[in-house]
Amino acid sequence: MAQAFEPPAMPANAHQVVRAPGAVTGIKQSRLSKATRDRILQIGSPLGLLALWEVIVLAGMVNSRFLPAPTQIIGSFWNLASTGLLYLDLKASLYRILMGFVIGVVPGMVIGLSMGLFPIVRTIFDPVVSATYPIPKLALLPLFMLIFGLGNLEMILVIASGAIYLVLINTAAGVLEISQIYWDVAKDLGASWWDRFTTVALPGALPLIFTGLKLSIGMAVLLIVAAESDGANHGVGFLIWRAYDIYDIKQMYVAFVLLSLMGYVFTVVLNEIERWLVKWRNV
Amino acid sequence: MVTSLINSEKRQVSIQVKNISKRFKTRKNITEALTNVSVDVKEGEFFCIVGPSGCGKTTLLRILAGLEEQTDGEIILSWHNPERPLSTMVFQEQSAYPWLTVEQNVEYGLRLRKVPKSMRRQITQEWIEKVGLQGFEHHYPGQLSGGMKQRVAIARAFANDPEILLMDEPFANLDEQTKILMQQELIHIWEGNRKTVVFITHSIDEAIMMGDRIMMLTAHPGRVKQVFDIDLPRPRNIAEIRANPHFAELFTGIWGLLKIEVENARIQNGH
Numbered sequence A: 001m002a003q004a005f006e007p008p009a010m011p012a013n014a015h016q017v018v019r020a021p022g023a024v025t026g027i028k029q030s031r032l033s034k035a036t037r038d039r040i041l042q043i044g045s046p047l048g049l050l051a052l053w054e055v056i057v058l059a060g061m062v063n064s065r066f067l068p069a070p071t072q073i074i075g076s077f078w079n080l081a082s083t084g085l086l087y088l089d090l091k092a093s094l095y096r097i098l099m100g101f102v103i104g105v106v107p108g109m110v111i112g113l114s115m116g117l118f119p120i121v122r123t124i125f126d127p128v129v130s131a132t133y134p135i136p137k138l139a140l141l142p143l144f145m146l147i148f149g150l151g152n153l154e155m156i157l158v159i160a161s162g163a164i165y166l167v168l169i170n171t172a173a174g175v176l177e178i179s180q181i182y183w184d185v186a187k188d189l190g191a192s193w194w195d196r197f198t199t200v201a202l203p204g205a206l207p208l209i210f211t212g213l214k215l216s217i218g219m220a221v222l223l224i225v226a227a228e229s230d231g232a233n234h235g236v237g238f239l240i241w242r243a244y245d246i247y248d249i250k251q252m253y254v255a256f257v258l259l260s261l262m263g264y265v266f267t268v269v270l271n272e273i274e275r276w277l278v279k280w281r282n283v
Numbered sequence B: 001m002v003t004s005l006i007n008s009e010k011r012q013v014s015i016q017v018k019n020i021s022k023r024f025k026t027r028k029n030i031t032e033a034l035t036n037v038s039v040d041v042k043e044g045e046f047f048c049i050v051g052p053s054g055c056g057k058t059t060l061l062r063i064l065a066g067l068e069e070q071t072d073g074e075i076i077l078s079w080h081n082p083e084r085p086l087s088t089m090v091f092q093e094q095s096a097y098p099w100l101t102v103e104q105n106v107e108y109g110l111r112l113r114k115v116p117k118s119m120r121r122q123i124t125q126e127w128i129e130k131v132g133l134q135g136f137e138h139h140y141p142g143q144l145s146g147g148m149k150q151r152v153a154i155a156r157a158f159a160n161d162p163e164i165l166l167m168d169e170p171f172a173n174l175d176e177q178t179k180i181l182m183q184q185e186l187i188h189i190w191e192g193n194r195k196t197v198v199f200i201t202h203s204i205d206e207a208i209m210m211g212d213r214i215m216m217l218t219a220h221p222g223r224v225k226q227v228f229d230i231d232l233p234r235p236r237n238i239a240e241i242r243a244n245p246h247f248a249e250l251f252t253g254i255w256g257l258l259k260i261e262v263e264n265a266r267i268q269n270g271h
């Protein structure tokens, strides 16, 4: 009589590997989409840091005179805000940052795209860019002060000179990174130089252009503090020096928090614009 | 059986290739890609090119497209209707723009030529359907498979409606089933409009099924080894044509010669 088929017994050290949703990515399938979860984490991480800071100060682990707790800083913040000073400082700095950013970024993109697209432009600008890029942008401030006097313009131009290089260099690199095949297709289909500029160079370089924009806005926040140490009578940078003069360290922290908030908001805004413009990257 | 074989001798010449040579000069060395290639492609002809890998097929097509300049020799192309583009190429590698949707990719040539939007959309939709990408109009290439991306590039070239189609192994990245469908579709379209097509392929089968003539290039550097007439009747049917006894004859003849060149190419590469 035929014996029933017996599957061979599994060896003792055998085991099964399960590929299930979440097993490969390490992310548990949940009701939250990946984007929502990332956004919650992005907002949550600074909040967590603040909570930790508060606890450390309250526990007396650090000297609260040099490192006040977040709640103390908030108190100082309300005092400053209620006098209207904070609003003037913030407005003055934002104006300089945004003006400088725009004045730097627009030509930076145009020159960067042209450098990527036209070898002749690259040949002309490459040595100029390489030679002037390492000049600390802050070193230009006294020069601009002499030329334009004390006001906003000299600070705006310092920020613009910081922004222009970062955008220019990243944009040019972004264009050069575009595969030859995409230029060939454009040429084969009869694209003019303007068509190549708008339909190949610009969209192809966009991811790196955004890298440049984000670096530039960070640079702008760095530069504003230093630029406002002299000559400004309002501004977040000026707030720091005013706090120094009156020995009010809490006010200094208000300025630090404002600066980091500014940097954070700028980055979030740029990230959102990027998500919207560079749709094809995150589909 | 309908035999609509056009006597190729009596047709006008569309592409005259006269003693083309191409040398690539890099800082270190000079690569001879093509040597003295001469051939006439006739008006409305389906002209296939086969040859071992690296023999200069793509280089020749790029010279025809004006993307590369020959070192010696002359190309004469006849352009009848300047309203239409002279030639459009389907590239061997992935060439759909990642930042454009399927629809935007397919209409790209028309957009550059400033074809009015309504007309553009109509032509685009027609070709998207012909290559079987309906429903994917608003997808980006990053969301498509390799074969689907290649079909985007094919649709883009056809939508551009050139007088001469230059196709560089257009079906090489497609799965077998899609390939057969696309081959049948291309034959069908071509038998309808009789464009001049220069078609590179590494498949002898494909060349015999599709072509009026097949030019074989020698191993690197490419010279013309032989030009074969494919006197199989049209309209052709992919499924039936292999059963034609003449098909097997042609295949054996062409493979006999190509095998030698492929072996030469392998010896050159030190295999």
Ligand SMILES: Nc1ncnc2c1ncn2[C@@H]1O[C@H](COP(=O)(O)OP(=O)(O)OP(=O)(O)O)[C@@H](O)[C@H]1O
Pocket (backbone or CB within 6 Å): B024, B025, B026, B031, B032, B033, B051, B052, B053, B054, B055, B056, B057, B058, B059, B060, B092, B202, B220
């Ligand atoms: N831009 C280039 N610079 C230098 N050499 C090149 C260049 N393009 C092609 N070649 C050389 O020219 C020769 C022919 O290349 P080509 O791409 O035309 O071959 P092919 O016949 O299309 O090959 P395949 O069937 O593999 O696509 C090769 O030896 C290649 O290395």
Ligand SMILES: [Mg+2]
Pocket (backbone or CB within 6 Å): B057, B058, B059, B092, B168
């Ligand atoms: Mg090739």
